[in-house]
Amino acid sequence: MKKYILKSLLTVDNTIYLSENLLRIIKALLETDSRLKVLSDKLVAAYNRMVINKKRNSASALTQKKAELDQRRDQGFISLRDILHGMAVGLIPENAEKALSLYRVFEGVGTTSYAAGYKDQTASLSSLFSELDKPERQTALTDLALLPYYEALKTAEDDFVEVDKQKLDESTENEQKYEPALEIMVDMVSALTDLVGYMELSSTLDAATYGDAFNQIVTVINEVNATARARQTSKESDTVEEIEN
Known part of the structure; x- marks a missing residue:
């Protein structure tokens, strides 16, 4: 199974963005898939904790x-x-x-x-x-x-x-x-990983039902990973430049 969620690259905002989009993509499947609903609820719970944490840090x-x-x-x-x-x-x-x-x-x-x-x-x-x-x-x-x-x-x-x-x-x-954001991220990444893994397996077994949704999920994840890699490369370049100067 391919590793889609790259925890080491993600920020809090990345995990929030991924959660919002993945929950949107799978919404139509929840009524007929109880197992997916369980995974969705797990992600929603972690997502809600993170949103509360983020509001607490910015609203003062x-x-x-x-x-x-x-x-x-x-x-x-x-x-x-x-x-x-x-x-x-x-x-x-x-x-x-x-x-x-x-x-x-x-x-x-x-x-x-x-x-x-x-x-x-x-x-x-x-x-x-x-x-x-x-x-x-x-x-x-x-x-x-x-x-x-x-x-x-x-x-x-x-x-x-x-x-x-x-x-x-x-x-x-x-x-x-309130709990630290990084601790919540651990639960969010775990929930995201479980959900993506389930959708990957389901799309293999029932492409007609899950294929399109899984492809949308992969597209969103790839966009986030590309942005995260670019951000990391930029930071590394800045570090090298500081050392050289």
Whole structure:
């Protein structure tokens, strides 16, 4: 018996796509074939578990909220940084001296640290706040009328950290409630393999009833395998190119 389902090449999306199409192809045969119905039910059960898992991973409203709050803290950082830089090169000596001292703090943590990943940016802001919260720097910010800008940045960071914690709690809860996608894939691939094997045997014994459906199944599987092989080849090429460079 030919091996049609190539587990090592498949992604979660591949298994979902295969399941949806194979279930569609065999639907008309289920009323008259109880054994095929059993195999179909097995695949449907695994498919439904995977769909729930996929929705759980993509549906969180906190993901978008977190991105929006990250952008807000970026704006707060850039705003205060640029105002200080402008004052530091300005023509009012007293203000320029104070602004330059504060701008040096931004240089210390990295003037483009807002572009780092979530965790790195949070760490940079923590260092920034640790310095700017010192009494002498608070006085300088007050003298330059920049304390509201600084407080706005701190509020933006607090808002981000709060949602980040909620997102982490949500992820932890989901991990406890839902099984990993790769574990579900094992059951899906097993169900797909059993169903295809049954259809192959049935098409050999009764081509008139099963032949056309099995040919459609093979066509879909070949399309998925071709796409999966192309994806794997592309990744291997990228890896070789990285090594050569």
